[in-house]
Amino acid sequence: MPIMNPQREEIKFEIEKALQFLEEKDEAQSAAKIRPVLHSNLDRGRVENFIGNNIRRVDEYVQRVADQYARLNPYINAIQNARSDDVWQPLFRNMRLWAYNFLLRKNFVPGLSTASIAEECAIAAAVNLLDANFPYDIDFEPWAHVIVTNACLRFFRNGTKKSVIPPQNIVELDEKLPSTNDISLDNQENRADLLIALSLLSDARRQVIQLHYLDELPLPDAAKVMGKSVGAIHSLHFNALQDLRKILSGNGNKP
């Protein structure tokens, strides 16, 4: 028998309470329709992820799913069940465009050969999308983008699998970063090292560190200040940390 996680049972109970509330608001049909979606999302860990440690967020989650279901279910039905050309032509054109641009960002050469790979990736993504279970806790577009991104990455992975490097040609690369687990910025010497490391970062990366850690701005706010997209800020943030770690490790600022 599967082991029941008490917290899971607690979440289930809260979901039922929230559904009852919907039924009382004359939304019985809606409650019945989203119940399997919610239970599916609970199995997938989506509900736990969303609520974190705050059980009171279950209400918010259920309402979010109910709203998204009312808004998006006709479209999802048209895509997955009716499968009409009218709906699929524009959607597929978008998907292959996203795949094409993904490949360009990975330095593929613009042109028909890349377009043909993009088409292949978009078909794989479309087949996946036809059968996938839409979770109704997010918008359609990000979900579809993630599916296309995954299809493109799968294309890379399959390509890598096909090209096997003979064992005699494999060279061990020591790219592992030295551990900075015990890094402490408490003493004066380490702080001086950090300042040197910061000065070696690119302007944009240094600015993200400045805004986020020293000025204590959340990353979305830092994005506004720098006039960048949130995606670009996350990328700058991760890259800045990686650079800092490399520099500090090389500096001897180690445990």
Added chain:
Amino acid sequence: MDTNQLDHGKNEKSRKKLAADLAGIDSDVLFISMKEHEMLSLMVDETLKGVDIKTRYPDFYQKLFSNAELRQVFLDALDSVEAEKQSELSAFPSEEKPNLVFLNKKPNQPGIQQLDKDRWQIILQTTIQQLQDIFSGGPALAYRSDANLFDDSWFTLLRGEAELEGTSYAILLECGISKETEQALSASLNIAMTLETASASAQAPIHATLQWGKYSETLTIAAEGRTRFPDIPFSASFDQQDQKIISGLDLILEIRL
């Protein structure tokens, strides 16, 4: 950058935060779990809605620090949506109308049988070939979790709709790797009912039988909702090396009206 900022006492918190983030970045984690995979679309969605995911989802953000591969998928997907929003996409070089032949793979049409005056059976089937397609080329499920990191973590085994006496049933059977049992799948059945006519009423419990190779289980379930079958050992539906599916899958719903 002003050195005093780092030395100032009030910035001790900032220093600690930076030190913790530096320690977390790239901790050699390469495995993307199902849970993390499920989180990706939610995180992209939340980020685009302006949520500070570092604060709102600290555990996941920590995973982005420690797992370079997960981070790359997250950033790639985010890039993709943002480029589209900002109309920065390069035009697709071909104007050819897409060939949508893949749409012809229609969802399974359930068979409906009347057993006697008030007893009906809805039968859904998935062939070996369809199952192999679902598990994408038939890699061993045992190794899926690390061999196909980006694949959808749940598989839809069956999807169908059936109408009986003014009530339509939307049926979905899906599975994922079991978290409780080694070398086994966990399968869940979703049934949603829609009453088409005012005279239609809620049905009695449904008996759902799932047969797949050596596996056969029957559950009695409430008219709708989500129910989980006992776990399906790989050995019941895959050959000894777990490399090939040995049997198609049948789902039989028995309904008394």
